[in-house]
Amino acid sequence: MIANLKKSQQRAVQYWFMDGLAELSGGFICLFLAITFFIQHRLPVTPISYLAFFLIPFIIAFGIRWVIQRAKEHSTYLRTGKVTPKGGWENRGAMVIAISFTVLLLGLMFFLILQSPKPVDWMPGIGGLIFAFIFAWTGYQTALTRLYFLSLFCLVIGILLAIVGLGGFIGASLLCILTSLILFVSGSVTRWTYLHQNPLLPEENDEH
């Protein structure tokens, strides 16, 4: 009985990722980042441009969350109902770890950028580490195995691209393209499965 209760709780926590929309949206964010890195590679490097590419992903991430929410309201919630996950601030310990790690990585990134043009080649490595952390953290929170695979994929690709030394921005752009591709594939399979398992029911009152 306890095992059943835990499974019910786990399904509720995983619900946000059940329909594949989160991964598809993540794919769009990565694609956007890839374009940003590519433009950055072409344009002269200035402090403002660096600041822009640290800020833009956050703005896009918030925008995408809004889009996911609207998309869920029009498909997922009508099929299998609505679940609002707990806010991130409700688990303070987890938030402290996540913020500390993000600040640490950003600091490392700035340090490497300020050293000389050469260490910028480590950008795909650090980028891979950031993606790997995000996926592993989300995987840990939701107990979704596929997110651990995504985490490992990003880490390996990031390190490989850093070692190959294609250049910081091109390497980071390639990392984002590859991550977006795997997210699109994973998201599409999840979405296809979800839609086939949960056909749209005619609208009706949700009560007796």
Add this chain to the structure above:
Amino acid sequence: MSTNSRSLVEVDRLIHEPSRSVILAILAAVKNTDFLYLQHETGLTKGNLTVHLSKLESAGYIKIKKTYRGKVPLTLCWITENGRKAFENYRKQLQKFVEETTSP
């Protein structure tokens, strides 16, 4: 009466009903859910789910808000602090009972 039997006898009967324990378990893990999700997860009919939710609401374990999604009525449910404590207590009692009965 043995200690392990007592731990089961003393559980909250309102929560001990399987459907209601599942409902509380789900609500304890998230911020809120709607009626459709709970129906999907418990496999109950609308009438039965409404009865179970009403009992939990009367006990002060959950809150229910009726609103609309477009033109369709939408019922949102979430667990109260009392409900969270009661469920946690129930889970511990159940866990204790299982541990005591499975160990030689």
